[in-house]
Amino acid sequence: MIRFDNVGMRYGDGPEVLHDVTFELESGGFAFLTGPSGAGKSTLLKLVYLAERPTRGLVHLLGHDIATTPRRRLPELRRRIGVVFQDFRLVDHLSAFDNVALPLRVAGAPETRIREEVTELLHWVGLGDHMDARPPALSGGQQQRIAIARAVIARPKLIVADEPTGNVDDKMAFRLMRLFEELNRHGTTVLVATHNDALVARFGHRRLRLEAGELMPERSARQSA
Amino acid sequence: MRRPAELLLDREGFLAWMIGLMVFLAALAIAAALAADGAAARWARSLAGTATVQVPADAANKLDALAAALRGVPGVRQARPIGLEETRALLEPWLGTELRDLPLPRLVDLELAPGADLAAIQKRAAEAVPGAVLDDHRGWADRLAGVATAIQAAAIVVVLLVAAAAALLIVFATRAGLEAQRSVVELLHLVGARDGWIARQVERQALLLALKGGTGGLFLAAAVIAATLWLSSGDRLRLLPQFEIAPAAWLSLVALPAAAGLVAMLTARIAVLRALRRLP
Ligand SMILES: Nc1ncnc2c1ncn2[C@@H]1O[C@H](COP(=O)(O)OP(=O)(O)O)[C@@H](O)[C@H]1O
Ligand SMILES: [Mg+2]
Numbered sequence: 001m002i003r004f005d006n007v008g009m010r011y012g013d014g015p016e017v018l019h020d021v022t023f024e025l026e027s028g029g030f031a032f033l034t035g036p037s038g039a040g041k042s043t044l045l046k047l048v049y050l051a052e053r054p055t056r057g058l059v060h061l062l063g064h065d066i067a068t069t070p071r072r073r074l075p076e077l078r079r080r081i082g083v084v085f086q087d088f089r090l091v092d093h094l095s096a097f098d099n100v101a102l103p104l105r106v107a108g109a110p111e112t113r114i115r116e117e118v119t120e121l122l123h124w125v126g127l128g129d130h131m132d133a134r135p136p137a138l139s140g141g142q143q144q145r146i147a148i149a150r151a152v153i154a155r156p157k158l159i160v161a162d163e164p165t166g167n168v169d170d171k172m173a174f175r176l177m178r179l180f181e182e183l184n185r186h187g188t189t190v191l192v193a194t195h196n197d198a199l200v201a202r203f204g205h206r207r208l209r210l211e212a213g214e215l216m217p218e219r220s221a222r223q224s225a
Numbered sequence: 226m227r228r229p230a231e232l233l234l235d236r237e238g239f240l241a242w243m244i245g246l247m248v249f250l251a252a253l254a255i256a257a258a259l260a261a262d263g264a265a266a267r268w269a270r271s272l273a274g275t276a277t278v279q280v281p282a283d284a285a286n287k288l289d290a291l292a293a294a295l296r297g298v299p300g301v302r303q304a305r306p307i308g309l310e311e312t313r314a315l316l317e318p319w320l321g322t323e324l325r326d327l328p329l330p331r332l333v334d335l336e337l338a339p340g341a342d343l344a345a346i347q348k349r350a351a352e353a354v355p356g357a358v359l360d361d362h363r364g365w366a367d368r369l370a371g372v373a374t375a376i377q378a379a380a381i382v383v384v385l386l387v388a389a390a391a392a393l394l395i396v397f398a399t400r401a402g403l404e405a406q407r408s409v410v411e412l413l414h415l416v417g418a419r420d421g422w423i424a425r426q427v428e429r430q431a432l433l434l435a436l437k438g439g440t441g442g443l444f445l446a447a448a449v450i451a452a453t454l455w456l457s458s459g460d461r462l463r464l465l466p467q468f469e470i471a472p473a474a475w476l477s478l479v480a481l482p483a484a485a486g487l488v489a490m491l492t493a494r495i496a497v498l499r500a501l502r503r504l505p
Binding site for chain 1: 409413415419
């Protein structure tokens with residue numbers, strides 16, 4: 001599903017922020033990406049959700065070598081990856097419904113299907129009564145649920161989340177992880193960046209640890225807890 | 226209800242207003258240029274067919290005979306002696322009423338056919354009244370033709386400058402609108418939108434906005450132009466020179482909102498595609 005081979009990454013002419021990162025996350029896997037602030041977690045995820053290209057090394061995603069995939073093929077790959085951004089990135093002038101519908105509209109899905117599936121998903125995340133509300137009028141927790149609904153609406157093969165529990169209380173964070181586990185049980189590959197060690201310890205999943213741009217040798221989450 | 230666009234180029238309505246204002250200014254500039262052009266041409270034409278013969282004050286009693294003699298010269302369509310009262314009235318603004326008894330040189334107004342023989346007219350006038358002098362306004366006409374050409378050139382330059390300023394402002398405003406939506410553009414890209422899809426979104430919006438604002442600006446300009454035409458026509462107000470615009474020229478005004486739409490559309494498309502090309 002995801003394979004990195006000696007991946008190095010720098011922004012522009014800046015210093016290298018990822019060095020020789022090598023790992024593989026198999027299809028249907030679930031992994032946490034941990035490490036202190038500035039370690040390069042967000043950068044690694046950006047490579048995974050195709051917001052950046054690596055400066056060196058190989059990135060394989062969904063069976064494609066990104067270096068040799070033409071740019072015009074990338075939108076199709078992106079549609080199979082659901083992203084929960086750290087700051088949610090909701091569109092303020094669009095209703096909750098239209099925010100969640102975005103990936104489907106972009107992919108050219110028919111409106112009847114969009115209406116049906118978005119309505120169902122918003123009810124499922126408990127926002128059935130807020131479909132017409134704009135994000136600024138909603139609470140942080142509600143905004144987060146919109147962001148998650150948008151990430152999963154197009155039934156992605158891979159879900160990537162960048163500090164999805166950063167802005168919510170422990171109870172909400174726990175519920176969110178349960179949701180990811182639920183999706184994972186149905187075959188979705190999940191990669192979650194977090195520096196919430198308590199959360200990582202609580203869910204016994206594989207753990208990738210970044211420090212200053214380098215991936216540490218792996219141990220199981222239970223051993224490290 | 227139509228759902229709102231994913232990308233909002235003009236959240237505050239600023240762009241539509243600005244395009245409206247630009248179309249308004251461009252329309253006025255074009256209308257003024259067309260009117261100036263027409264007026265200059267008309268002055269030059271009206272002076273070309275006229276001349277006056279001036280006689281010394283002491284020959285005033287021969288004015289009618291002079292007019293009759295001049296009517297016999299080929300090319301003279303009409304010769305009209307100007308009476309003493311009319312002459313006084315003409316000069317009153319300069320001389321005032323106190324100098325009513327001042328001896329005044331007298332005039333015969335001529336209307337000439339094109340190609341009239343000016344030398345023959347001068348000769349006949351001098352025979353009828355020694356000291357009579359023909360003034361064919363040539364100096365005036367030449368100078369007016371020069372002025373008309375200068376006005377036409379200035380009008381074209383003004384229209385081009387206003388059009389260029391309008392286009393530039395539309396370009397900047399469209400780019401600013403797009404820049405404000407940069408995060409949305411990036412988001413659409415990241416959820417798998419193709420560049421063409423995003424470009425079509427902003428393009429369509431820019432076009433609609435420009436047509437909306439531009440039509441508003443055009444209507445406002447049309448109202449101002451119509452009011453000016455009304456004020457300058459007939460005897461209503463002598464303040465303004467005769468002012469009219471050929472019907473065909475009106476069409477160039479109608480094309481303005483479409484031109485503004487095209488500029489906004491192309492700008493939006495080029496700017497968004499350029500921004501997207503920087504993303505992987
Ligand atoms: N867009 C960017 N341009 C330049 N440097 C960046 C950018 N994003 C992150 N960095 C740098 O890359 C390093 C890793 O950052 P990041 O991936 O955000 O780490 P983390 O998510 O683990 O906190 C940091 O030194 C940060 O300053
Ligand atoms: Mg980060």
